[in-house]
Amino acid sequence: KQRSTFFSIFYLSINAGSLLSTLITPILRAQECGIYSKQSCFPLAFGVPAALMVVALIVFIAGHNMYIMESPKGNILLQVMKCIGFAIRNRFNHRSKQHPKREHWMDWAEEKYDKLLIAQVKMVLKVLFLYIPLPMFWALFDQQGSRWTLQATTMDGNFGAFIIQPDQM
Numbered sequence: 812k813q814r815s816t817f818f819s820i821f822y823l824s825i826n827a828g829s830l831l832s833t834l835i836t837p838i839l840r841a842q843e844c845g846i847y848s849k850q851s852c853f854p855l856a857f858g859v860p861a862a863l864m865v866v867a868l869i870v871f872i873a874g875h876n877m878y879i880m881e882s883p884k885g886n887i888l889l890q891v892m893k894c895i896g897f898a899i900r901n902r903f904n905h906r907s908k909q910h911p912k913r914e915h916w917m918d919w920a921e922e923k924y925d926k927l928l929i930a931q932v933k934m935v936l937k938v939l940f941l942y943i944p945l946p947m948f949w950a951l952f953d954q955q956g957s958r959w960t961l962q963a964t965t966m967d968g969n970f971g972a973f974i975i976q977p978d979q980m
Contacts, residue, residue, distance in 0.1 A: 839852065897923055
């Protein structure tokens, strides 16, 4: 319960910080600053978040003694990959009719791996299936700052030529 509360507060803090930075950074940038010429104050707009990150790092380092440190035990990614590989090999080695059919292809790893790991790998594979369209989304999303801007600079902006006048109908 304590861990759940901690991560809920941590997640709330991250999102609150993101919201505040989205609101405050443009306001700080709009301030005029400079010694010889007054212009948009980018150093202030990006200096405040940088200073807050330094404060967060100092708090993190100062609380280092209160953390419970546990040494890593094994490599879960390697264990998952071995489990998947064993299930695939075992399935193809036992494809004759004399071997009973399994409900899921990952169930072929039951001879070597425990059911909890196999169930967790099944859950991971279900989630990874949702990530298949993600590279396409980000490839299109990232074009907002490149391809679409480049296209906009080549346009003349004369939209009046495309409006049909009533006498042209």
